Amino acid sequence: MxxxxxxxxxxxxxxxxxxxxxxxxxxxxxxxxxxxxxxxxxxxxxxxxxxxxxxxxxxxxxxxxxxxxxxxxxxxxxxxxxxxxxxxxxxxxxREKLLEKAAVEEAVLRTSSEVPGETLEEREKRLWVQQALQALPTEQRRLIEFAFLKGLTHPAIAESLGLPLGTVKTHIRRGLLKLRDLMKGGLSR
Missing domain, CATH: 1.10.1740.10 (RNA polymerase sigma factor, region 2, helix turn helix motif)
Known part of the structure; x- marks a missing residue:
């Protein structure tokens, strides 16, 4: 039993x-x-x-x-x-936010004009990033630039532009996702 x-x-x-x-x-x-x-x-x-x-x-x-x-x-x-x-x-x-932020910061920082000692491949990538940024809707690109080039926080951007905080966060998030998708296609070339 x-x-x-x-x-x-x-x-x-x-x-x-x-x-x-x-x-x-x-x-x-x-x-x-x-x-x-x-x-x-x-x-x-x-x-x-x-x-x-x-x-x-x-x-x-x-x-x-x-x-x-x-x-x-x-x-x-x-x-x-x-x-x-x-x-x-x-x-x-x-982790995802940190990786996205690092990738975008690197990409945005590399969009400046000619970089001394830059290889041909690095130059092509920089130009591709510039194109990807330009392909974003104006508002998304502008907010990403405020966040990553000027280092402003989301609340600071919202306050300085007179936009709701949720709108700023949404535009930045959508812009980052679109930028990531655009860059996946071009940076793997």
Missing amino acids: PSPELTDETLLQRAGAGDARAFEQIYDRHSPRLFGFLCQMLGNEKEAEDVLQEGFLYVWDHAKAYDSTRSAPSTWLVMIFRNKAIDRLRALGR
């Missing part, structure tokens, strides 16, 4: 006491659903796999802190993985 299946609460208590088999059962029982949840939140299987691993490492380290009077085991697990996914989304957003 097979032994009765242990509850999630019992498994978490045992995992908290260092029982690796109990932890494996928690993983086997909940990882498929949590992985699907993370894929939905993150929109990327690789990121979801990474967050799943981080989340279960956290569960292993903190299973002893689980308190059944505060939440059901599945709720506790979902909250851990939700928070890990939110942390990952924030980190990805910061």
Whole structure:
């Protein structure tokens, strides 16, 4: 006769006491659903796999802190993985913004006139960036120049031009995305 299946609460208590088999059962029982949840939140299987691993490492380290009077085991697990996914989304957003900002700053700074010691390839890239900037709608180009050439913050741009902050942010974001798309085609030549 097979032994009765242990509850999630019992498994978490045992995992908290260092029982690796109990932890494996928690993983086997909940990882498929949590992985699907993370894929939905993150929109990327690789990121979801990474967050799943981080989340279960956290569960292993903190299973002893689980308190059944505060939440059901599945709720506790979902909250851990939700928070890990939110942390990952924030980190990805910061990284994406930094990469975009660096690429645009480099591109905009290279659009100045002739650069001493510039190679032919560098000159072609600089000219391509100039063309890409000119291809942007005037308002987007102007706001990007304020942000990256003059180093103004979004609120400072909004105040100096008398525009709503949301409008400034939207125009800059759309301009950066369009500039990135334009440059992908030309810089890979």
